[in-house]
Amino acid sequence: MKYTISSVIVVIIMLISLIAKAQKQKCATVHLLEKRVEKDSSIKQRLKQSEIQTQKNIALLRQSKKALQIINIPVVVHVLWHKPIENISNEQIMSQMDVLNEDFRLKNSDTLPQTHPFWKDMADTQINFCLANTDENGNATTGITRTYTDSISFTGQGYEKYTASGGKDNWNPTQYLNLWVCNLDSSSGNTLGYSAFPAEMAISPADDGVVIRYETFGRTGTAGSGGWTYNSLGRTATHEVGHWFNLNHIWGNTICGDDLVSDTPPAYDSNYGCNGFPYNANSTCGSDVNGEMYMNYMDYSDDDCMNMFTLGQAERMQAVLNGERIGILTSKGYINIPNKVVENFVANTITISPNPNDGIFVINYNNFNLKNTSIIVVNILGETVKTIEHVENNAVQINLSGYTNGVYYVQIISGKSSVIKKIIVAK
Ligand SMILES: [Zn+2]
Numbered sequence: 001m002k003y004t005i006s007s008v009i010v011v012i013i014m015l016i017s018l019i020a021k022a023q024k025q026k027c028a029t030v031h032l033l034e035k036r037v038e039k040d041s042s043i044k045q046r047l048k049q050s051e052i053q054t055q056k057n058i059a060l061l062r063q064s065k066k067a068l069q070i071i072n073i074p075v076v077v078h079v080l081w082h083k084p085i086e087n088i089s090n091e092q093i094m095s096q097m098d099v100l101n102e103d104f105r106l107k108n109s110d111t112l113p114q115t116h117p118f119w120k121d122m123a124d125t126q127i128n129f130c131l132a133n134t135d136e137n138g139n140a141t142t143g144i145t146r147t148y149t150d151s152i153s154f155t156g157q158g159y160e161k162y163t164a165s166g167g168k169d170n171w172n173p174t175q176y177l178n179l180w181v182c183n184l185d186s187s188s189g190n191t192l193g194y195s196a197f198p199a200e201m202a203i204s205p206a207d208d209g210v211v212i213r214y215e216t217f218g219r220t221g222t223a224g225s226g227g228w229t230y231n232s233l234g235r236t237a238t239h240e241v242g243h244w245f246n247l248n249h250i251w252g253n254t255i256c257g258d259d260l261v262s263d264t265p266p267a268y269d270s271n272y273g274c275n276g277f278p279y280n281a282n283s284t285c286g287s288d289v290n291g292e293m294y295m296n297y298m299d300y301s302d303d304d305c306m307n308m309f310t311l312g313q314a315e316r317m318q319a320v321l322n323g324e325r326i327g328i329l330t331s332k333g334y335i336n337i338p339n340k341v342v343e344n345f346v347a348n349t350i351t352i353s354p355n356p357n358d359g360i361f362v363i364n365y366n367n368f369n370l371k372n373t374s375i376i377v378v379n380i381l382g383e384t385v386k387t388i389e390h391v392e393n394n395a396v397q398i399n400l401s402g403y404t405n406g407v408y409y410v411q412i413i414s415g416k417s418s419v420i421k422k423i424i425v426a427k
Helices: 002-024 029-039 042-064 090-104 235-244 311-320 326-330
Strands: 071-081 127-131 144-148 177-182 193-195 210-213 351-353 360-364 373-379 384-388 395-399 406-414 417-425
Touching (some): 029 193, 042 311, 071 090, 071 326, 090 127, 090 384, 127 384, 177 235, 193 235, 210 235, 360 406, 373 395
Parallel strands (some): 071 144, 071 177, 177 210
Antiparallel strands (some): 193 210, 351 360, 360 395, 373 406, 406 417
16 A cells, blocks of 8 residues: 555656646747757857846946837748648737737736836836838848748757748848747647747857747737647747847746846746745745746746736846847838838829728729739838738728727838838728
């Protein structure tokens, strides 16, 4: 009997450790980095140097006492699909862009209440994300690539990032944030996604970017499907893009570790699910009465439990934009459309009517050749509000009735040419 109980206990411990192991792979960023460091010790040295530079840049930022700059990050989304369901819709991609812009700009609807002790630490990072409208060769683009792949699934080891291995090569990583969306299989464990750190870009530029499984990308369509209910709000990308901007896990990847950010309280380990506040107050790691910041995007809590970056994290992200990711500041990947003058094809052939109106516009091509034509609608801030790819009809309806009154720009892209038309929503 005693032997049987011991066996059961051993089995239970094994199961718990297996589950823990699987949980630890929720984000594979650090695990993959450690594997690369094992193979190439020079990466460790580069990470150290990068951190020294980051700290210098943070000090300079503080000295200058300037408000953080608002920065637009041109994004290209590479959709890799084998089954049609993996070829996610433009709407789903737009929903991910919305989540990134809400979370990084503190416009999310679930921010902490003013009475919460961590409220004062919440940050608007001043970082915006826009789907690229200009590709590496200067051609107009929707900022989305779609690739059918013979690979039934990917293992989360980097093959997604190479055309030669069934994925898609990244666009110049100094100019674009590359996001791959694909089917990550069971050999990737519970990996929702992973990112490369900025320090590695000089060593391995082709690996720069963020990979996310299609079941946890955005907050509509396939988001939350396949058992990923707790990751249905697009925050896998918020977390992984945080790594892309040089943020570490809140627990510093070891028991009571350091994430190199001063305003995130010490944390014992990663947190899953959704803890109650305060959690692990006055811990041996040194947390105070408010405990751990499990609601930080850089923890492992469920999507509906995380809701903030801190001011220190925002500073660290801005520091890397003056460091390894400085190329983004002069990227041609996103050109603010109102300033863009590209009227080099039959602009007058295309009409949009009625204009102004209360939201329903019809673009009439008047038999213009529609081959490879796409449409992007942006608002006055240059934020994309609608994307239509592969236009097939001569009369295309755009419904902006759910959007606020004001000026919008319709960019019609055909091959290497594009034309911009202004429309006005007036209800
Ligand atoms: Zn992570």
